[in-house]
Amino acid sequence: MTPPAAGSALEWDEPSSDLEDASRPNFLGRQGTPAADARLDLQARINSMQASKLDSRRMPTVPALARILPGGGLQSGGSYAVRNSTTLAMALLAGPSATGAWCSVIGMPDFSVEAAQGFGINLDRLILVPDPGSQWLTVTAALVDVVSIVLTRAPEHLAPTEWARLKARLRQRGAALVTLGAWKQSDSTLGVAESAWEGLGSGSGHLRARRMKITATQPSGRLRHAYVGLTDLQGTAADDVAFHNSPGPQGLPSGTAPATTPGTLFEPQLMKSS
Amino acid sequence: MSPTLSAVPAGTAPATRTMMLWCPDWPITAALREHALPADAALALVDRGEVFACSPAARQDGVRRGLRIREAQARSTGLVSLPYDPSLDERTFEPVTAAVETIMPGVQVIRPGLCAVLVKGPSRYYGGEDKAADVVFGTLAAMGLTDVRIGIADGPFAAEQAAKATDQLEDPEAEQLVIIPRGSSPMFLSSYPLEVLELPKLTVLLKRLGIRSLGDFAALKASDVRNRFGLEGAIAHRQASGLDHRNVVARTPPPQLDTVADFEPPLARIDQLAFAFRTRAGEFVDTLREAGLVCTALHVSLHTESGEVSERRWQHPRWFDADDVVDRVRWQLQGTQASDHGLTSGISRVHIVPDIVEDLADHADGLWGTGPDEGIHHGLARVQSMLGHGAVLTAIIAGGRLLADRRVFIPWGDAPSSPAKVPVKDRDQPWPGRLPGPAPATVFADPVPAAVVDSSGNPVDVDSRGLLSADPAFFSTGSDDGRRPVHSWAGPWPINERWWDPKGRVLNRFQLVDQSGSAWLLLLENHSWWVEASYD
Numbered sequence: 001m002t003p004p005a006a007g008s009a010l011e012w013d014e015p016s017s018d019l020e021d022a023s024r025p026n027f028l029g030r031q032g033t034p035a036a037d038a039r040l041d042l043q044a045r046i047n048s049m050q051a052s053k054l055d056s057r058r059m060p061t062v063p064a065l066a067r068i069l070p071g072g073g074l075q076s077g078g079s080y081a082v083r084n085s086t087t088l089a090m091a092l093l094a095g096p097s098a099t100g101a102w103c104s105v106i107g108m109p110d111f112s113v114e115a116a117q118g119f120g121i122n123l124d125r126l127i128l129v130p131d132p133g134s135q136w137l138t139v140t141a142a143l144v145d146v147v148s149i150v151l152t153r154a155p156e157h158l159a160p161t162e163w164a165r166l167k168a169r170l171r172q173r174g175a176a177l178v179t180l181g182a183w184k185q186s187d188s189t190l191g192v193a194e195s196a197w198e199g200l201g202s203g204s205g206h207l208r209a210r211r212m213k214i215t216a217t218q219p220s221g222r223l224r225h226a227y228v229g230l231t232d233l234q235g236t237a238a239d240d241v242a243f244h245n246s247p248g249p250q251g252l253p254s255g256t257a258p259a260t261t262p263g264t265l266f267e268p269q270l271m272k273s274s
Numbered sequence: 275m276s277p278t279l280s281a282v283p284a285g286t287a288p289a290t291r292t293m294m295l296w297c298p299d300w301p302i303t304a305a306l307r308e309h310a311l312p313a314d315a316a317l318a319l320v321d322r323g324e325v326f327a328c329s330p331a332a333r334q335d336g337v338r339r340g341l342r343i344r345e346a347q348a349r350s351t352g353l354v355s356l357p358y359d360p361s362l363d364e365r366t367f368e369p370v371t372a373a374v375e376t377i378m379p380g381v382q383v384i385r386p387g388l389c390a391v392l393v394k395g396p397s398r399y400y401g402g403e404d405k406a407a408d409v410v411f412g413t414l415a416a417m418g419l420t421d422v423r424i425g426i427a428d429g430p431f432a433a434e435q436a437a438k439a440t441d442q443l444e445d446p447e448a449e450q451l452v453i454i455p456r457g458s459s460p461m462f463l464s465s466y467p468l469e470v471l472e473l474p475k476l477t478v479l480l481k482r483l484g485i486r487s488l489g490d491f492a493a494l495k496a497s498d499v500r501n502r503f504g505l506e507g508a509i510a511h512r513q514a515s516g517l518d519h520r521n522v523v524a525r526t527p528p529p530q531l532d533t534v535a536d537f538e539p540p541l542a543r544i545d546q547l548a549f550a551f552r553t554r555a556g557e558f559v560d561t562l563r564e565a566g567l568v569c570t571a572l573h574v575s576l577h578t579e580s581g582e583v584s585e586r587r588w589q590h591p592r593w594f595d596a597d598d599v600v601d602r603v604r605w606q607l608q609g610t611q612a613s614d615h616g617l618t619s620g621i622s623r624v625h626i627v628p629d630i631v632e633d634l635a636d637h638a639d640g641l642w643g644t645g646p647d648e649g650i651h652h653g654l655a656r657v658q659s660m661l662g663h664g665a666v667l668t669a670i671i672a673g674g675r676l677l678a679d680r681r682v683f684i685p686w687g688d689a690p691s692s693p694a695k696v697p698v699k700d701r702d703q704p705w706p707g708r709l710p711g712p713a714p715a716t717v718f719a720d721p722v723p724a725a726v727v728d729s730s731g732n733p734v735d736v737d738s739r740g741l742l743s744a745d746p747a748f749f750s751t752g753s754d755d756g757r758r759p760v761h762s763w764a765g766p767w768p769i770n771e772r773w774w775d776p777k778g779r780v781l782n783r784f785q786l787v788d789q790s791g792s793a794w795l796l797l798l799e800n801h802s803w804w805v806e807a808s809y810d
Contacts (some may be wrong), residue, residue, distance in 0.1 A: 086715035087808050102650055112807065113669040113681045115713040127654060128667040130685065130719075139657055146653030165358065187720060195791035197809075200762040207764075207785055207793055207809065209710045230712055 030056050044220055057174060059148065061095040064232040067227035068224040074149070077171035079153065081183040083191030083226040086111070087223050088214060089151050091233035093189075094119040094179050101125070106140055108153055108180065118233050128238035137162055144175045188215045193225065277767055289429030289518045291456065293393040293403070295374065295410065296423045297367075298438040300387025301327040304366040305356055305420075316350045318343070319358040326358040363387070371525075373413050378406065380524035390430050391524045407451050425453035429518025435470060446739055459516035464489025471510050476503065488514040529565055532627040533558040539798075540579040540620030544607050547621055548600050555599040558626055563634065568593035571630040574606050577623040587629060591651055598655070599626060605663040608657045654686050675707040675769050676781075676805050677717040677795070707769040707783070714807035721804035723752040726760075726784075726795055735801055736766050736782045749786060749796070751805050758788040766798065 061073035065088075074080070074092060080088045086108075093103045093116070102125045105111050109130035117123055125145060132139040136155055143150050144166070158166075163185050171176055179186060193215045199208025210230040217223050289526045297303060301319050306329070311317060316332040318325045324348050335350035363386035368564050371389060378399075380392035396406040407424045414422050425436025436452040454462045466488045467479040485491050491499075492515040500508040514519060535554040541547045564570055570593050575585045588602040600688050603624060666684040674680040681805050682780045728744035735743045742765075748757045765784030772778030782798040783806070793809035 050328050084810065090715055109719045110716045112677065112717040114671050114677065114716055115715045116719070118713050119673060122672070123669055126668065127686065128669055129657065129661070129665060130659065130667065130683075131665065135660060138660065140673060142653055142657050142660075146650045197762070197787050197791065198792075200764050200785060200787055202762055203742075203764060205764055207787070210712070210793075210809070238630075 054147035058098045059096045059101070059176060062091050062233055063096075064226060064228040065091060065190075065216075068226045069190075070196075070215065070216070070218045071074075071240075074176050075169075075187075076174035076176060078188075079167065079170065079177040079179070079186040081179045081181070081189045083189060085192040087115070087178060087230070087233070088190055088192060088212075089178055089180050090116050090119045090121065093121050093151055094234060095148055096149050096176075097121040097125060102127065102146070104129065104143045104147040104150045106143065106150060107151040108151070109137060111151075122238050138164065141166060143171055144173055144177070147175065149176045149178065151178045151180065154179040156185040158185070160185075187219055188217045190214060199203050280693065289432070289516060290428070290521050291393045291397075291428060291458070292430045292433040292435040292522055293391040293407065293410075294397075294425045294427075294430060294433035295389050296390065296425070297370070297419065298421060298436070299327060299329065300367065301358060301363050302329045302471045303421075304363050304386070305359075306751075307361055307366060311354065311357065316353045318346050318350075318353055318355045320355050321358040354605070360386075366625055369417070370414065370419065370611050370752070373417055374410060377409055377413055380522060381520045384430070384434075388434070390433065390593075392522045392524065393426055403453055404451065404623075407453075410721050411450065422450060424451045425454070426452070427462065428456060428459040429513070430517045430522060431513040432516055434461040435466060441790075441798060449536055460489075460492060461655065463514060464492065464514055472514065473506065473510055474506060476510060492516075529561070530569075531562060531565065531631065532625065533561075536667075537620075537622055537623045537624075540622040542620040544604055547607065547624070548604050551603055551624055552596065552600055554624075555603075555626075556596040559594065559596045562631065566634045567628075568634050569628040569631050570594070571628075572599070572602070572626040573629050574602055575625045575627075576603070576606060576621045577622055577625070579622045580619040582619070589630075589688055592648070593632070593770075597659075599657050601663075608662060624684040651705070658686060660737050673704060673705055675771055677709070677714065678719060678721075681717065707767070709783075709795070712780060712809070714793075714809045716808040718805060718807065721797065721806055724803040724805045726751050726796065727757075728788075728799075735803075736798055740782070741765060742766060742767055746784070746786065749794075749803075751794070761789050763785045763793075765796075 010254045020076055025069075057076040058071065059076060061069060066073040071078075074095065076230065080092060080248040082092070097103050098120045100122070103121060104127040106129045107209070108128075111128065111130075113123055113126070113128075130144070136152070136250055137158070138153055140150060166177075177186075182189065190211050191214065192211040197207050198210070199205050211212065211227065213225055213227050215225040278598050294584070298484055302317060303313070304427060305317060305319055306313060306315065314331050315329060316335060316337070317329040318332050319327045320343050323342045323343055325337060325339055328346070329338065331597065332346070332353055335353075337346045337350050337353065339351075343355060347355070350428055367389075371381055371383055374389065378391055378396040380391055383389045391410075393403055393406065396409075397403040400406040400409055403426050407426065410424060411422060414420075425433045425439065425442040427433040427436045431452060437453050438727055439452050440450055444539065462568075464487060468486065468488065468491065470488070471477065477622065479485075480491060485494075491511060494511065494596040495513075495715050496511055498510070499511040503510075532552055535551055535683070537547070537550060541550060559569075569590075571587060571589045571623045574581055577583050584606060586606050588599060588606075589644050594602075603626075607621070627662075655667050666686040668686060670682050671685065672682040704736045709720055726746045726749040728734050729747040730744075731748075732744065734746045737743065746760050746763055763784060763786045766782035767784070768777070769781040769783055771781070779799060783795065784796045784798065786796060787793045794805055795807040796804045797804045797810070
């Protein structure tokens with residue numbers, strides 16, 4: 001599969017005044033920008049071209065996420081940061097796990113296995129290392145060798161050389177790394193931008209359903225978003241067909257098509273996330 | 275015609291002269307020794323709710339085999355009841371067999387407590403069958419076994435009956451030996467009832483035909499019995515006639531698979547011990563491999579200088595190699611498991627006993643390499659040897675009211691322990707206090723303190739009747755200082771854990787959604803608030 005051409009990709013851009021706007025390279029080319037900016041632009045361009053060559057090996061991904069993830073799904077050898085939501089991280093693990101891949105969770109003692117099972121993660125093939133102590137890198141590298149997808153808390157600091165080595169190992173083994181917490185070195189960053197719960201009143205009811213606006217950055221810095229419900233993120237074994245579909249017109253993110261009016265559907269209930 | 279029978283020359287084969295060694299109530303003797311109980315204790319071994327065996331003291335109180343445990347306890351108030359463990363019988367009978375083997379060859383264990391010995395050689399060596407029996411009595415008495423019966427007769431069946439006949443003698447203290455002279459076994463057996471054959475169907479049939487004793491049965495023509503009752507009947511007929519075709523098949527003493535390493539002077543440091551034990555662990559694995567076996571579970575006992583013993587059973591998802599054995603010894607010393615106790619002095623002895631051994635052929639590598647799970651195991655074993663046995667976990671979902679209780683971690687390679695193992699059907703049953711709706715993604719292993727206040731800033735509380743003092747308006751969690759306004763909430767949902775137990779807990783659960791749209795699960799216990807989980 002090929003990434004969307006530059007022209008069509010532009011239409012997918014979020015027309016917004018998001019915080020990430022500043023770091024986003026401008027592809028239309030800026031007139032009279034300093035040389036440093038031009039270099040950044042070129043670098044970003046090279047990155048996006050390189051990425052396009054690597055998308056041959058894709059992991060099964062929950063369809064709702066496959067639509068907004070760069071390359072149309074989780075890439076083998078890719079690294080993903082999830083800003084603020086364990087739920088979203090579980091959804092990333094759910095797709096590969098449902099097809100029998102081994103998953104590993106490192107340094108997250110509060111990871112709820114019951115919720116993970118609800119997402120379709122096979123607990124028999126889930127390895128937990130709640131406390132790697134000071135050996136985060138060694139443990140992560142050892143597990144990258146053997147499991148397909150590793151979820152971990154973003155490290156406090158990681159030297160660029162160490163990251164390069166880990167990255168090389170990820171590519172060599174065809175594993176994917178998902179970090180929880182903002183991490184600039186990752187290929188793309190996902191996050192829950194807005195979230196709304198249904199079913200809870202004041203003193204009555206219980207949490208029943210959740211609507212989220214999730215965002216994902218492309219390697220080029222562009223941002224995509226989608227409005228999903230909690231059930232859309234739950235992977236089942238049957239979903240692995242969907243990720244092979246290229247995101248053609250039918251695969252457009254639900255919230256981005258200008259014809260639909262997501263605002264009227266969701267806006268009144270949504271609140272800006274922290 | 276059965277090949278088994280045709281192989282035996284009909285009628286004329288003389289039965290092998292056999293000494294049968296019988297230790298009455300062996301399960302009881304074994305249990306008394308294992309649990310260091312006095313010999314006159316009223317003890318019953320229980321198997322599936324019924325008495326399997328009982329000691330003489332219990333028998334005097336009226337306890338019988340097959341009685342329900344409640345009934346037995348009612349009859350004998352001081353009754354000690356223990357679960358019956360067949361492997362214990364075998365384990366404790368092994369030294370007895372070994373002791374007899376040192377003085378006479380050709381020992382066959384029929385079952386724990388009963389073994390047969392070829393008497394021909396020993397009787398010639400010791401100068402008579404009674405003298406050979408005396409030597410056995412002497413050897414076993416030195417081991418502390420005094421209640422041993424010996425019967426010597428033609429063939430194992432007659433010898434067993436002779437050994438059991440010691441029970442019926444007037445003075446069992448004096449007479450523990452019955453010798454049936456050569457050739458008179460048929461006469462000795464003739465008065466026995468048919469039940470000793472232990473063939474209920476045949477016994478009933480013969481009784482209907484008017485045959486009541488082994489003598490009557492033996493009087494029938496062998497060919498008639500074979501035609502009418504088949505192979506089973508023919509074998510029984512030969513036994514009744516004192517012409518037991520069975521021979522004593524001497525066992526080959528099993529190879530010593532366990533390994534012991536003694537350290538003098540005792541070693542105080544783990545790395546020293548691991549280094550010193552490495553060669554021995556290699557020998558242990560090699561011995562097993564030479565026997566064509568691999569070990570999948572083993573017992574490690576560590577003896578210290580001051581006499582403490584730390585014992586643990588370790589399992590392996592595949593099989594142990596030398597490094598794995600050393601790792602287990604190290605982990606046991608590091609005390610990563612709660613069941614281990616710290617040792618205070620140096621290690622003087624390490625004893626490794628293979629608990630489960632399997633055929634090497636069942637674990638051989640495939641022709642086209644091995645499965646993907648093998649790679650997983652090697653990688654995880656590497657992490658385990660870095661961080662310790664308990665650091666690499668798999669999880670199962672167990673029962674419980676609180677979310678943190680519902681998740682049970684099992685170290686990689688261990689089988690789920692019995693209390694944590696909940697049958698699948700029970701797991702699907704609704705628990706009282708089960709949380710409706712989607713499960714929260716983060717469940718705090720240690721609850722985070724929180725504060726919930728009403729609109730005027732007073733703490734929200736629940737009284738003993740379960741009524742809320744005021745609607746929650748703001749809340750804050752321990753991790754951040756900001757006061758978040760409550761958007762919507764529900765509760766209190768009471769959780770009454772183990773109300774019969776003074777240590778039981780009374781909690782109230784709340785669901786809160788703050789203005790930013792994130793949801794929280796809070797607990798209120800004893801007027802203090804905790805964050806149980808977060809729907810992040």
